[in-house]
Amino acid sequence: MIDAAILAHLSTDEKLGSILPITTLPPNTHAQESVYEALLRAIIYQQLSGKATSAIWQKFKALYQNHCPTPQALQATDFVKLRTAGVSTQKATYLQNVATFFVTTPNTNWHEIPDTEILTQLTSIKGVGEWTVQMLLIFDLGRLDVFPTKDLGIQQAMIQLYGLEEKGSALLKRMELISKAWQPYRSVATRYLWAWKDAQKNNAIK
Numbered sequence: 001m002i003d004a005a006i007l008a009h010l011s012t013d014e015k016l017g018s019i020l021p022i023t024t025l026p027p028n029t030h031a032q033e034s035v036y037e038a039l040l041r042a043i044i045y046q047q048l049s050g051k052a053t054s055a056i057w058q059k060f061k062a063l064y065q066n067h068c069p070t071p072q073a074l075q076a077t078d079f080v081k082l083r084t085a086g087v088s089t090q091k092a093t094y095l096q097n098v099a100t101f102f103v104t105t106p107n108t109n110w111h112e113i114p115d116t117e118i119l120t121q122l123t124s125i126k127g128v129g130e131w132t133v134q135m136l137l138i139f140d141l142g143r144l145d146v147f148p149t150k151d152l153g154i155q156q157a158m159i160q161l162y163g164l165e166e167k168g169s170a171l172l173k174r175m176e177l178i179s180k181a182w183q184p185y186r187s188v189a190t191r192y193l194w195a196w197k198d199a200q201k202n203n204a205i206k
Contacts, residue, residue: 002025002188006144006185006188007020009182009185010182010185010188010189010192012181013178013181013182013189015161015162016161016182016189016192016193019161019192019193019196020192022196023192023195023196023199024195024199025191025192025195026195028139030139030140031139031140031142033140034068034140035108035110035122035136035140035141036068036071036098036102037068038136038139038140039098039122039125039128039132039136040060040068040074040095040098041057042128042132042135042136043091043094043095043098043127043128043132044056044057044060044087044091044095045057046091046132055086056085056086056087059084059085059086060082060085060086060087062085063077063081063082063084063085069099071098071099071100071101071102071103071106072099072103074095074096074098074099075096075099075100075103077096079092079093082095090127091127093126093127094125094126094127094128095127097125097126097127097128098125098127098128101122101124101125105121110141111141115137115143115145115146118133118136118137118141119133119134119137122136130150131148131150131151134146134148134151135148137187138187138190138191143187144184144185144186144187144188145183145184145185145186145187146186146187146190147175147176147179147182147186147187147189147190148190149172149175149176149179150172151190153193153194153197154175154190154193154194155171155175156197157193157194157196157197158175158178158193159171160197160200161193161196162178
């Protein structure tokens with residue numbers, strides 16, 4: 001349930017406000033994950049979709065008695081074993097890069113670290129990009145003011161809702177300008193734009 005004060009603030013943007021009453025946010029199923037587990041899952045899910053991706057994630061955890069492995073256990077797993085779960089060699093490298101990072105930086109309280117510092121720290125891990133960390137900030141750490149301008153779904157939603165005609169960097173600048181009215185709740189606006197776009201797509205299929 002989104003706080004009424006947040007919705008009232010976002011509704012000051014007339015176009016965004018028009019979709020809030022007709023859009024239902026899906027539940028956040030990742031809120032209980034650790035930052036470490038969220039990064040592993042994100043890497044496995046990269047460039048994949050559907051049931052096959054979920055199956056690989058489950059096979060990966062099955063290698064460790066159906067649990068997310070500790071960083072030490074993942075570090076000690078050879079690539080051949082990871083490949084049996086359907087993990088590519090490149091992704092296996094990225095997974096172990098994450099494990100190495102968390103072995104060397106244990107017990108970090110991510111909830112006390114600012115968004116920008118988390119972005120800097122986690123994108124220093126080879127295989128972890130800005131978009132992945134932004135998703136983690138929104139869904140796993142519950143940060144309220146994250147705006148992923150390079151997310152294709154958000155770009156498409158804003159082009160449709162705001163009638164944007166810009167391309168490339170000009171589009172990103174225009175999106176940033178529009179989003180200033182949503183601060184400090186851009187994560188919430190982002191989730192509504194995703195949900196609205198998905199609803200539009202589903203309605204078109206019917």
